[in-house]
Amino acid sequence: MAAQRLVVVGGDAAGMSAASRARRLTKPDELEIVAFERGGFTSYSACGIPYWAGGVVDGPDELVARTPEEHRARGIDVRMRTEVTGLDLGGQHVLVRDLESGEERRHGFDHLVLATGARPVRPPLEGIDAPGVHGVQTLDDGRALVDALDGGAGDRRAVVVGAGYIGVEAAEALVRRGWAVTVIERSAQPMATLDPDMGALVRDAMTGMGIEVVTDTEVTAVRTGPDGRVRAVATAGREHPADVVVLGLGVRPETALAREAGLPLGTSGGLLTDLAMRVRGHENVWAGGDCVEVLDLVSGRTRHIPLGTHANKHGQVIGTNVGGGYATFPGVVGTAVSKVCDLEIARTGLLEAQARAEGLRYVTATIESTSRAGYYPGARPMTVKMLAERGTGRLLGVQIVGREGAAKRVDVAAVALTARMTVDQMTALDLGYAPPFSPVWDPVLVAARRAAAAVKGD
Amino acid sequence: MAAQRLVVVGGDAAGMSAASRARRLTKPDELEIVAFERGGFTSYSACGIPYWAGGVVDGPDELVARTPEEHRARGIDVRMRTEVTGLDLGGQHVLVRDLESGEERRHGFDHLVLATGARPVRPPLEGIDAPGVHGVQTLDDGRALVDALDGGAGDRRAVVVGAGYIGVEAAEALVRRGWAVTVIERSAQPMATLDPDMGALVRDAMTGMGIEVVTDTEVTAVRTGPDGRVRAVATAGREHPADVVVLGLGVRPETALAREAGLPLGTSGGLLTDLAMRVRGHENVWAGGDCVEVLDLVSGRTRHIPLGTHANKHGQVIGTNVGGGYATFPGVVGTAVSKVCDLEIARTGLLEAQARAEGLRYVTATIESTSRAGYYPGARPMTVKMLAERGTGRLLGVQIVGREGAAKRVDVAAVALTARMTVDQMTALDLGYAPPFSPVWDPVLVAARRAAAAVKGD
Structure with missing residues (x-):
């Protein structure tokens, strides 16, 4: 009997955990595993990027738990810089494009794992794409930000847009590098993942660290100088000078492919799965990580909670099920921890x-x-x-x-x-x-x- | 109507928590509260004594959560240096002796709380009462040990008898003071509250800290010098030189009074209570803290687990019930944490x-x-x-x-x-x-x- 074919879309935590777990449970002549990753890294800790930027940890290699070569040595056929551009669920194949050669072709599957992750929110503002505006989601983002901070352009003034956990971790990184930091947040307090009275404690602590915290404020534009580089961040009636801008506005599920294929999505745009992490209504399609909604056991609703720890658990569950075992992911209770300097x-x-x-x-x-x-x-x-x-x-x-x-x-x-x-x-x-x-x-x-x-x- | 009378025997965590909680729930004309303590301190942290000895924290005042004067100011009549010498449960009175004057008298009660704590194990060895042999259970013990260590007699060699959590905490204290430390334990590994394989990790770490760990070994005598002070600790075939000896052999429930009064005791000698912390079969007698056995929820048995955190919870439950409310202590699962230097x-x-x-x-x-x-x-x-x-x-x-x-x-x-x-x-x-x-x-x-x-x- 021919080997079954497992195709994994996305080579980070959920996808490669699923692949690795399935690999441990099956022999190569039982299950052939191919993983497509459009970027240049597998199995990396995006959560570590702010600490790399802050000079607390080294990067990017230290943030990679397992390289493509290591995965290949374990019997997983990882195709890097290869984007999946379409899903044909009825035909049981995916369309893939080699981003180096531009070549396109089909790849058949018996089991499909969608682990497409999330994309950072990037508001359509004037100047948002100017040099000096940085994200902190990918290792390439991390490299660009580290280079910008090492360059130490101008007066070493930074603006962080968004004071959620990514924003406050970015603020810490900048403070550690000796930059003057302003954080701009549209909510009444930083950390809108807390009640306002608790968020106020975070604001007080951040202010005490010398971070300027501007709340109840929308960013209206990114201003650039004659060289085209970022110069300031504009809000209603004010400009905040900036040599570097970090976007810390959170992420949305990356589910364009799933949407085109007619797979079920929740209100956040995240894929909806059953407890075995099978996409609802699809026997052989699985999804996990930052592209899915998870069941919140306290409210009974599904929510989008992008966290590496969930992604790893999803991958473990998917890999067990694809590998012939049985496992479920019962849901989450909404736990999150973060810090800004010594504030936890x-x-x-x-x-x-x-x-x-x-x-x-x-x-x-x-x-x-x-x-x-x-x-x-x-x-x-x-x-x-x-x-x-x-x-x-x-x-x-x-x-x-x-x-x-x-x-x-x-x-x-x-x-x-x-x-x-x-x-x-x-x-x-x-x-x-x-x-x-x-x-x-x-x-x-x-x-x-x-x-x-x-x-x-x- | 005359006030009800609550008598508390023992002025530490369980007793004074019970008294304080009952005081908050009742007015003085409803409930008169008298607490008898034979020692010189109330509401102190015995758990802090090893850290005082080690110079990590100050003492003894810092280890006292609430002084007799503070309790009195809150409406609790605390009688210090006053020992309860007998219980007449039928007659609803206790016999008390003023340890200063020697005077004895009766004191009536409507509710009685037994919070007599525990006494350290002190094996009947030759030399055990010699100067230089120390316990670490009371603030007076702590003072004597601190004075001995400050004196720094001889070669600054110490022997700790027993490698349970008190023993290892004492070893840390002595190491911090720069003493050469030998710990003698009759079990196969230190921390018999762990499985031997985990205890072996503790032994390795202690040895790495320069502590000599002698296991599978019984102490046979304490040797004294011509001045009558401790000189060494003897085991089968060997003498361990010691300028100071610390006894860390654990404690037993102090329930002589309860035993004489015919109250129910478990196999460890600890009082047996119901879930409301009422002594079994006695409507108006309560007990809590280190003198009781607690229900272990995992095994379903009662066990003696002397810990300040349980004592405080017992006191809270007793005080609530005596004060007219309702509370229970459902039991424990046997949690304990300790450390020796940086080993947790x-x-x-x-x-x-x-x-x-x-x-x-x-x-x-x-x-x-x-x-x-x-x-x-x-x-x-x-x-x-x-x-x-x-x-x-x-x-x-x-x-x-x-x-x-x-x-x-x-x-x-x-x-x-x-x-x-x-x-x-x-x-x-x-x-x-x-x-x-x-x-x-x-x-x-x-x-x-x-x-x-x-x-x-x-």
Whole structure:
């Protein structure tokens, strides 16, 4: 019997995890695996790019978990600089173009994995394509930004557009490089992935680091100088001088191919899959990573949450299923952690606005505590905000802003959300205690106590 | 109507938390609260004493969360240096002795809280009471040890007897002070709260810190010099020179009073309570902290697990119930974290030997990972061992040995144990990921994947 043919579209986390897992479960004469990647790298950590830009880590090689050669040595036929330009699902083939030669041809499949990732939001502004305007999504973006910062053009003034997690990580990189940084955000506070009261803590900390934070403000144009390079970023009634501009506006699912092929997309434009990561209604088409919507277990809705950790899990699930095993991806609870210099930021579950949008009634509790016993050296402050459903007391979400030792505490809440615990149940959790690691009541437990009291109306 | 009378025996974490919580819920004309403490301090962190001895934190005042005066100012009548010498449960009074004046009298109660704590194990060895032999359980112990170390007698050689968490924390303190340290342990490895294979990692790390670790060895005597002070610790066939000896042999429930009064005790000698922390069979007698056994939710047995974090929770529950509210302490999963210098040690759930003793059949998975993305500065190695039940895949326990960022990851497993998750469910947990905080697969998830594969027989 001829080998089955697996075609993977996209050579980063989800696609190559799927390919690698399927390869481990099958022999080459059972399954032939071909992966098409239009760029020049496979299996890289896009999340590491801001740290490369900031000089914290080396790049780009260090950010590549596995090169095309390494994948090939493991029995995966990786075709680099090769773009998939069309899907013929009925005919079970993809159209591919070699970006070097321009040559086009068909490639047949029995199983198709769509791992096309996401593309950065790039508003159609005057000047947006000028030299000096940078993204931070690909290793090529990273190289261009590193070169620009090394060049140190002009007065070393940078503007970051967008204060979500990509924006604040870019701001950190620029500060580390000694640049003067302005961050422009259209929301009322940085980190719109937090409630505004928690975002305000991030703003205060960023301001304290010497970062200018401009909120409630839309960028209207990128101004260029006589040399055609970026000179400033314009907002209503003001210009912010800039030798470098970094776009940190987030990403959208890259699903043009899927849309043309009539595959089902959610409201964000992300592909819709079943729990086995099979595209809904298509027995032999799978999708994972930044191009899909995932089930949010707290709200019961699908959402677009582009994160490398999800992409890897999706790839693992797809590869297991394609390889003849069985696995599912049950969903997410919305956990995210990031930092800007020594400020740690974390969230999981629903924000207040999200809870309201779901029709949920809730109580909130916000507490201050420390990362270690108060008397222990290095104890750093943190603020924990917790949302719990009225009546039932079910945990709905947690947000944490603090310093060292703050962010990963959100994991406790992520597990509690997954297990659908109440905040009252959480007050009794047997979390690790010793003075170098926690106060006798861990900050998450302090928040749970306060939230449980609020649920009871105390 | 006359006020009800609450008598608290023991002025540390459990007792004073109970008193404080009851005070917040009731008015003084509803509830009169008297607490008897035979020592000189209230509400102190015994867990901080090794760090005081090591010069990491100041003491003793910094280790006192609330002084007798502060408790009195909040409406709790604290009687210091006053020992409760007998309980008359039928007559609803306690016998108390003023340790200054020697005066004895009765004190009536409507509610009685027993928070008598634990006493250190002190084997009946020749020389055990010699000057230079120290405990680390009370602030007075801490003061005596700090004075001895400041004095820096002799060659600054110390022997720590016992390599449990108190022993290893004491060893760290002595190393920090520049003393030459030998730790003597009768088990095969240090940290008998871990499986031997994980304990071996602790031994290697301690040896690397210059600590001499002597295992499988019983101490037979403490040798004294002509001045009557400690000179050496004797084991079979060998003497270990010592200018200071620290006893780190753990503690036993202090329940002599309870035993005399006929209250129910478990196999460890700890008091047995219901989930509301009421002593079984006694409507108005409560107990909490290091003098009780707690329900281990994983094995279904009661165990003696003396930890400040449990004591505080017990006090909170007791105070709520005495104050007219309702609360329960559902039990523990056996979480403990500690460190020796920069080595972090954590466990939760059952060890292999404990699982076997419960008749459980299990698989194990042991993995190596890092605290941050491998390419991110400060990524430190850690080893995670996971136990899962055969067949069901239910998580049974986790042990972690590593460096910075290792120990508190055990909290994820503690919540998963509480929620009775399977290791397969854990593989999908939505834990926080960003390069400064975790590899794309958190070490706990890597262990869960390996354990889930072992459950399936892969």
